[in-house]
Amino acid sequence: MIKIKTREEIEIMRESALIVSRTLGMLAKEVKPGVSTLYLDKLAEDFIRAEGAIPGFLGLYDFPNTLCMSPNSQVVHGIPNKEPLQEGDIISIDCGAKKNGFYGDHAYTFAVGEIDVTTQKLLDITRESLYVGIREFKAGNRVGDVGYAIQNFTEKHGYGVVRELVGHGLGKEMHEDPEMPNYGRRGRGKKFTEGMVVAIEPMTNLGTHKIKQHTDGWTITTLDNKPSAHFEHDVAIVNGKPELLSTFKYVHEALGIVTDEEDEFRQ
Secondary structure, eight states, rough: OOOOOOHHHHHHHHHHHHHHHHHHHHHHHHHOOOOOHHHHHHHHHHHHHHTOEEEEEEETGOOSEEEEETTTTTTOOOOOSSSSSOOOOOEEEEEEEEETEEEEEEEEEEOOOOOOOHHHHHHHHHHHHHHHHHOOSTTOBBHHHHHHHHHHHHHTOOOOOOOOOOOOEOSSSSSEEOOOOOOOOOHHHHBBOOOEEEEEEEESSSSSSEEEEEETTOEETTOOOOOOEEEEEEEEEEEEEEESOSHHHHHHHHHHHOTTGGGGGOO
């Protein structure tokens, strides 16, 4: 059942989403060769608590940490550890926070030092596909419209779109209806209406779309061990149009990236 949010609830959710945004911005300055994902995880937990929120992932479905940290061929749900990041790695950082009863949840894939051109293109196209999908999240459209847009854009560049892992509704629960696949057919699935809030999160592989789950019960990697990228935003339908609740502004400020990619989703 889809839970429609009031304008007041959407503003509460924006606060939670922006705590995640600021957390990712703080981490952007810390992601570098030699740093462990466990160290970054501790920084994130302390930062979220200092913002008056609680880590959204810690203990959720018994997940043991604040961040999902997924390097290189790991798609999502990687568990932080003591292994240092290496020059040329990429790392998906997925973060959640809960404040005033509502969740924020979004993700960014970072380059660790200098990365090769092929991997950088994977990151760029995956991030762009996120906005391609968000444009279709508007009143009257359907779930399949978002999935089709992401899949069509991504596969034109020769990348694999993960099927088994999807975006989701967001609110008082981390995962609400509807599921938001990154593939699909136009005009199919549940219809979007005013007040819906979802997390849209393309997961794109350099090679095959196929994945495998590891024995820890969490870690997901690409079947061919090629790199995977993951970007995620929280989006509400306001006045019939998609409005971002989260932002990559803090990440981009930390990394010196200048872009207007989010401007069309601000009302």
